[in-house]
Every structure is written in structure tokens, then in C-alpha cells.
Amino acid sequence: MLEIRFHGRGGQGTVVASILLAKAFFDAGYYVQTFPLFGVERRGAPVEAYLRLDKKKILIRSNIYTPDHIIVQDVKLLGSIDVTSGFKPGGTILINSKEIPDNLEPFPAFGWRLWMPPALPRRSSGNRLSEDSGSFQTSDRR
Incomplete structure (x- = not known):
């Protein structure tokens, strides 16, 4: 069994x-x-x-206490909560960030792999409501 824990806001x-x-896994x-x-x-918690x-x-039928993999949506969570709690050795942490934070140094010591794909670029649509809801412009019409 594979267990994945997601952290975000x-x-x-x-x-x-x-x-x-x-x-996607069900379809597979x-x-x-x-x-x-x-x-x-x-919102934001x-x-x-x-x-x-x-x-x-x-x-x-329980929470996942010892995940195989962890996905972190907000890199700022790394400083406020322990996202690696119960994390199995040899697992992968995927962090949605362009930059590697200073507090990630101990991760390789536990045999964890760190994967940080470039965060999706976000372009303002100029609409405050859509920006507040997390939406972004998907096409570039001029």
C-alpha cells in the first residue's frame, strides 16, 4: 500500500x-x-x-501517520508545522516552490528525496475576485 500526505493552506x-x-490512480x-x-x-489555515x-x-480507515510520500503546496508551512512527522525513510517530498528554503538541509540525512519542480507561473488577470480565489489567467488574449 502506498500512502501520500498533502500539506497546504x-x-x-x-x-x-x-x-x-x-x-487518476482509480482509472489506472x-x-x-x-x-x-x-x-x-x-481560508489560508x-x-x-x-x-x-x-x-x-x-x-x-484512519489518518495517515507514516506516509511514503509528502506533497507540500505552501513552502511557508515548513517553518510552522512538522510536515515530516512520521515520514518513512527513503520517501519523496515534493515541494511547490522555485527556491530551496534554508530549513531543508536535514532532509537528505534521513534518506528522503526532495523534488522541487518549478512552481507554476502565475499571471495576474487584473480581476481581484479571481486572484483572491486562487484563479489565474489560462490564455493570453491581446
């Missing part, structure tokens, strides 16, 4: 990302289980989402 699409990845023939964890806080996948039925 409310409104960043962390829960949606876990659902989309679960659907896996059994999947995905669920969020968040409180009553407002830390949230977690979990994804389990396996080739056989998943009978576990």
Missing part, C-alpha cells in the same frame, strides 16, 4: 489535488481512498489531505 487546492490524483486500476483534515478555520492506493481493497 485552505483555498490552495490541496484537497482537490488529492482527489484528482486519487481519480488501483483501489484508492482520499480524505481531508481541516478545522473550522478560514493549514490543511492536510490523505491518499492511499493499493492493488487490493483498502480496509484501513
Whole structure:
């Protein structure tokens, strides 16, 4: 069984990302289980989402405490919460950031792999409502 834990902030699409990845694995023939964890806080508060996948039925019904992989949507969370709690040795951490923060130095010491694809470029649409909701312009019409 493969277990993935997502870390992000409310409104960043962390829960949606876990659902989309679960659907992709389901379409590929896996059994999947995905669920969020968040409180009553407002947009911008830390949230977690979990994804389990396996080739056989998943009978576990609990949070993921020892993930194989971790996805971090907001690099600023690294300074405020322990995203590596329970993380298995040899796992991969995917961080949505262009720059490597200073506090990532201990990661290789635990045998963890760090992957930081360039964050998606974001271009302002000039519409405050769409920017506040996290939307971005998908086409460049002039």
C-alpha cells in the first residue's frame, strides 16, 4: 500500500489535488481512498489531505501517520508545522516552490528525496475576485 500526505493552506487546492490524483490512480486500476483534515478555520489555515492506493481493497480507515510520500503546496508551512512527522525513510517530498528554503538541509540525512519542480507561473488577470480565489489567467488574449 502506498500512502501520500498533502500539506497546504485552505483555498490552495490541496484537497482537490488529492482527489484528482486519487481519480487518476482509480482509472489506472488501483483501489484508492482520499480524505481531508481541516478545522473550522478560514481560508489560508493549514490543511492536510490523505491518499492511499493499493492493488487490493483498502480496509484501513484512519489518518495517515507514516506516509511514503509528502506533497507540500505552501513552502511557508515548513517553518510552522512538522510536515515530516512520521515520514518513512527513503520517501519523496515534493515541494511547490522555485527556491530551496534554508530549513531543508536535514532532509537528505534521513534518506528522503526532495523534488522541487518549478512552481507554476502565475499571471495576474487584473480581476481581484479571481486572484483572491486562487484563479489565474489560462490564455493570453491581446
